[in-house]
Amino acid sequence: MKFSIILTHLTERREPMVITQNGEAKAVLQDVASFEETQETLALLKILALGNQDVAAGKVKPVADVVASLRTKRATT
Template structure:
């Protein structure tokens, strides 16, 4: 992804905060904030942030599942469902 158009100095953010928030909400593209020419922060709208958090949670679940698989911590599905049914009762 190329965000060269989405890089602004902190002075721009200070002077145009309301406009920046409106643009973030509409475009759903992150904005990179620089200070003294160096990238310091990334701003994004709340919906995009929530989607990112959900994606990261799913990736973590997959990684944990892969680790269990590699370590041999697996069981046949029928056994797992049978145990689940017994716990409910």
């Protein structure tokens, strides 16, 4: 199969292609748009996980305290 045909297939179908060697999956090829979406999703999941870790560790403040602090800072500038 020609590489240009593979690229067209990947771009149009937006489905990853698994590359095998001796019947064993060795690599995955995907279009750039799908890759970028995956990276954005992973980044968001990481942010959520970090936020959950902060909550579990008690590194949170009530919203009212944060708002009051911001208002105080704004009033002094």
